[in-house]
Amino acid sequence: MRILFVGGGNMATALIGGLLAQGLAARDLEVVDISPEVRSRLAGRGVRAVADLSACSGAFDVIVLAVKPQQIAPICKAVGPMAGGALIVSIAAGIRTGDLVRWLGGHRRLVRAMPNTPALIGAGITGLYAASEVTDADRGRAHRILGAVGSVLWFEREALLDVVTAVSGSGPAYVFYFIEALEEAGRSLGIEPAAARRLAIETFAGAAGLAARGEDPPAMLRGKVTSKGGTTECALQALDASRVKEHIIAAVKAASERAREMGDEFGKS
Numbered sequence: 001m002r003i004l005f006v007g008g009g010n011m012a013t014a015l016i017g018g019l020l021a022q023g024l025a026a027r028d029l030e031v032v033d034i035s036p037e038v039r040s041r042l043a044g045r046g047v048r049a050v051a052d053l054s055a056c057s058g059a060f061d062v063i064v065l066a067v068k069p070q071q072i073a074p075i076c077k078a079v080g081p082m083a084g085g086a087l088i089v090s091i092a093a094g095i096r097t098g099d100l101v102r103w104l105g106g107h108r109r110l111v112r113a114m115p116n117t118p119a120l121i122g123a124g125i126t127g128l129y130a131a132s133e134v135t136d137a138d139r140g141r142a143h144r145i146l147g148a149v150g151s152v153l154w155f156e157r158e159a160l161l162d163v164v165t166a167v168s169g170s171g172p173a174y175v176f177y178f179i180e181a182l183e184e185a186g187r188s189l190g191i192e193p194a195a196a197r198r199l200a201i202e203t204f205a206g207a208a209g210l211a212a213r214g215e216d217p218p219a220m221l222r223g224k225v226t227s228k229g230g231t232t233e234c235a236l237q238a239l240d241a242s243r244v245k246e247h248i249i250a251a252v253k254a255a256s257e258r259a260r261e262m263g264d265e266f267g268k269s
């Protein structure tokens, strides 16, 4: 599988690292990026990196669009004529397949992907959506690329990618927010900063690890920590009194709505 990445930033670098770690040869990867620093970083890993699409070598099985959503329309217009039989995978947040197909000049072998930043350590989760013309073999290719940096979930309705964006795409930021709050609470109650941070991070990682084992649903795990009249119950009552769960749900809904709006906004050009 020969893969061209257009845009060699954070997400592309994570995907390239994952693919190399899985044994894909560096000679089968190529990157187009306008930044000389990005190109020299990739060249250091043995990956050919060029400044312009016209300097790319040969044909590719997959072209991954990994630039910012604002930059994607002109990129698609340039990629369309050279796409040939390649599968196009777009990781640009919010940009819909209808707009991508239009900018690509009618190319319909298209998969949209919404990864998240834990991909940088191989622990990402990606939501995927395939346009109707995409074959099973192409789905397999997209699955292999995104699966190189974590797990993947396919969705049959494109609109659900806005929800994926709000839940797991933006999700790491909510987790960091919670870690910050836990750390700050520890500090304000007298624990020195480094220890407070460690307690917050390792509690989060440990609890997520327990939940990921899937033996008990999260609500049951929570119940097991909560004894009648104890400290946890006291904290959870304070959270419920402030309607924290409802506020979190409202925040994720707002993010999902914003993803939909961004699709409308960027899709206009």
Ligand SMILES: NC(=O)c1ccc[n+]([C@@H]2O[C@H](COP(=O)([O-])OP(=O)(O)OC[C@H]3O[C@@H](n4cnc5c(N)ncnc54)[C@H](OP(=O)(O)O)[C@@H]3O)[C@@H](O)[C@H]2O)c1
Binding pocket: 006, 007, 008, 009, 010, 011, 012, 032, 033, 034, 035, 038, 066, 067, 068, 069, 071, 075, 091, 092, 093, 114, 115, 116, 117, 169
């Ligand atoms: N980071 C996330 O959490 C996340 C999660 C899910 C999806 N995504 C999506 O992934 C995409 C990439 O995000 P990222 O965080 O990897 O962005 P990034 O680090 O900014 O990477 C984009 C790269 O593309 C380069 N570039 C810009 N215009 C170009 C052009 N015309 N030709 C070739 N290269 C060009 C940029 O160079 P300059 O910096 O010089 O402009 C930059 O090196 C975005 O669409 C984003 O929505 C990101």
